[in-house]
Amino acid sequence: MLSKKIIGWYQKNKRDLPWRKTQDPYKVWLSEIILQQTRVEQGLPYYNEFVKKFKTVNDLATASEDEVLRTWQGLGYYSRARNLHFTAQHVSNNLNGVFPSTYKELIKLKGIGAYTAAAISSISFGENRAVVDGNVYRVLSRIYEIDTPINSSKGIKEFATIAQDLISPENPADYNQGVMELGARVCLPRNPKCSICPIIDHCGAYKNKSHDKYPVKLKKQKSRNRYFNYLVINHNNSLYLNKREGSDVWNGLFEFFLIETISATEDMEILEENFPSWLNDIKKIGNPTSSKQVLSHQNIYAKFWPIEINTLEKTISESFYSSYNIEQLPKHRLIEKYLLDNNI
DNA sequence: AACACGGGGTA
DNA sequence: TACCCAGTGTT
Numbered sequence: 001m002l003s004k005k006i007i008g009w010y011q012k013n014k015r016d017l018p019w020r021k022t023q024d025p026y027k028v029w030l031s032e033i034i035l036q037q038t039r040v041e042q043g044l045p046y047y048n049e050f051v052k053k054f055k056t057v058n059d060l061a062t063a064s065e066d067e068v069l070r071t072w073q074g075l076g077y078y079s080r081a082r083n084l085h086f087t088a089q090h091v092s093n094n095l096n097g098v099f100p101s102t103y104k105e106l107i108k109l110k111g112i113g114a115y116t117a118a119a120i121s122s123i124s125f126g127e128n129r130a131v132v133d134g135n136v137y138r139v140l141s142r143i144y145e146i147d148t149p150i151n152s153s154k155g156i157k158e159f160a161t162i163a164q165d166l167i168s169p170e171n172p173a174d175y176n177q178g179v180m181e182l183g184a185r186v187c188l189p190r191n192p193k194c195s196i197c198p199i200i201d202h203c204g205a206y207k208n209k210s211h212d213k214y215p216v217k218l219k220k221q222k223s224r225n226r227y228f229n230y231l232v233i234n235h236n237n238s239l240y241l242n243k244r245e246g247s248d249v250w251n252g253l254f255e256f257f258l259i260e261t262i263s264a265t266e267d268m269e270i271l272e273e274n275f276p277s278w279l280n281d282i283k284k285i286g287n288p289t290s291s292k293q294v295l296s297h298q299n300i301y302a303k304f305w306p307i308e309i310n311t312l313e314k315t316i317s318e319s320f321y322s323s324y325n326i327e328q329l330p331k332h333r334l335i336e337k338y339l340l341d342n343n344i
Numbered sequence: 345a346a347c348a349c350g351g352g353g354t355a
Numbered sequence: 356t357a358c359c360c361a362g363t364g365t366t
Binding site for chain 1: 358359360361362363364365
């Protein structure tokens with residue numbers, strides 16, 4: 001029995017991770033959101049920080065969005081943090097602080113999709129729902145040598161069916177975590193450790209030495225380039241910061257005054273045309289520094305222009321922050337790195 | 345169905 | 356470089 005072997009292997013070889021010591025749906029939920037598209041090693045310190053700072057779903061619900069984003073800072077995919085906060089408020093205010101206990105109810109919550117609903121319902125409530133994540137795609141595609149692209153709608157359905165057929169109703173929690181653990185530590189994307197694999201006898205890819213062919217994935221489009229010119233506007237050791245809004249990257253995070261151009265430029269005239277109207281009493285403009293940030297679909301080429309001003313209009317003074325206050329605000333990596341490099 | 349959404353690790 | 360990571364929401 002394939003599932004029994006996976007469960008047995010998992011119980012003997014599982015890593016000692018904090019979210020594996022509890023079935024509390026709040027903590028399981030936190031761990032699952034944090035680990036979406038994120039390695040265990042990268043997510044672990046964030047998980048510890050979240051459970052320490054927000055001990056219950058009500059604590060998370062009553063925190064400000066800025067504080068939640070600040071705690072999330074550096075993890076990426078910030079909509080996860082905004083949805084986390086939204087769902088905490090929903091559970092706290094409308095569900096009496098009690099998490100739903102079924103897949104069908106869980107998947108209705110913002111930020112919880114098929115994977116996370118299956119994970120929480122199986123781990124916290126023992127529901128017989130198979131998870132399908134990147135690890136599962138890899139393990140299953142190799143065992144059965146399936147070449148349907150995992151990111152096609154046909155593939156998504158096909159793998160979901162196979163996974164659900166394979167799960168052991170006697171221990172869905174350990175089976176689910178077992179396949180993922182196997183994918184993460186044995187059935188690696190490159191150079192899989194077949195010699196220590198507990199289900200080597202079931203694996204078509206091992207038999208045919210075809211593991212490099214699986215899983216099959218449709219190629220994504222290549223990234224576009226963007227050119228961000230940041231004005232680092234300084235008045236009495238306070239800096240102008242602005243919260244990003246809208247559907248672009250880094251929604252909800254703070255940054256300096258941004259002028260986006262269609263290409264890299266050091267032409268001050270082009271930038272001056274786009275200065276805000278309140279930026280009218282400039283003392284000095286320093287030399288720019290450059291940096292680059294690679295995102296999943298964009299390469300951001302950034303230039304930072306330090307600008308000192310003499311006087312500040314009252315209407316805009318609330319957007320200037322001292323070094324201490326900047327520390328409390330959620331910022332993306334580009335800004336965080338600039339502040340770090342300049343000892344701010 | 346295709347695309348956007350971060351940041352870091354690995355070979 | 357290219358690919359991957361305990362995926363989800365929007366268009």
